[in-house]
Amino acid sequence: MTNQTYPLGQRNVKRLGYGAMQLAGPGVFGPPRDRDEALAVLRAAVAAGVDHIDTSDFYGPHVTNQLIREALSPYPQDLVIVTKIGARRGADGSWLPAFARDELVAAVEDNLRNLGRETLDVVNLRLMFDAHGPAEGSLAAPLAVVADLQRQGLVRQIGISNVTPAQIEEARGIAEIVCVQNQYNLAHRDDDAVIDMLAAAGIAYVPFFPLGGFSPLQSAALSAVATELSATPMQVALAWLLQRSPNILLIPGTSSRAHLHENLAAAVLVLPEAAIATLDAIGRPA
């Protein structure tokens, strides 16, 4: 079994958390298809011991944060809620950059109000130079705004998302960075070197789309390993991430309690060396 907790800044959290994005409506826009199930998923996550939930006020917008508040407030002492700012939604559901000082301040205020908190545990500055993947550009100006909000006591800890190695270095010169949230999974491994660098620095790496995101992972090799271990492919994909590096914290997203429990059970799935070798080969560049 892999280590079960890792520091997210000042707080130790379990390595398997929960990502709330799937609780909003189709396209992460508007209300959920099944509101009662969305509330039940959140309550079931905490009841099962989840102490790290990832969200944003731009999911919905406002929808997931309002669901989190309704389901879980007053919040358990040990629950760390991580949110992100830097984007806003167009009337058509599009994802637009929102990096001006007033937009960042408004985003923190929206998160505080909709979550019902006086301080946000962790705020990720989500870069939008390219909405779909890391792209170069200075984050100094928007990160200085987040650092200012931290000094005012509205933000406890700071992370960054959708970033390049150069932006991680730049950010660490401006503020203490407790986590990096980029796309990474069994089949999408651009960040291999970044993960190792962050592990050496004691910084958490939180992969988004750990299960492949909007198109969940599909691979004959993954399915074969899962069958051999009497597990599901999604459990194997999560277990592979857990063994990949001790600083990886997982936030798989789901809108169903059945999938939630299936995913959380991956924490105790042990992958034999041969299975790891097979899985490693899936994402290795040809």
Ligand SMILES: NC(=O)c1ccc[n+]([C@@H]2O[C@H](COP(=O)([O-])OP(=O)(O)OC[C@H]3O[C@@H](n4cnc5c(N)ncnc54)[C@H](OP(=O)(O)O)[C@@H]3O)[C@@H](O)[C@H]2O)c1
């Ligand atoms: N920083 C960023 O830019 C960024 C971007 C995207 C996401 N995120 C964060 O990362 C979290 C995780 O990403 P994600 O939710 O988009 O993708 P994900 O965790 O890779 O996958 C979610 C998808 O997998 C399905 N799924 C989950 N568990 C399953 C299971 N056991 N069996 C079969 N299907 C399963 C879900 O459908 P069901 O609902 O049917 O289970 C959903 O379609 C989000 O919740 C969000 O908090 C951050």
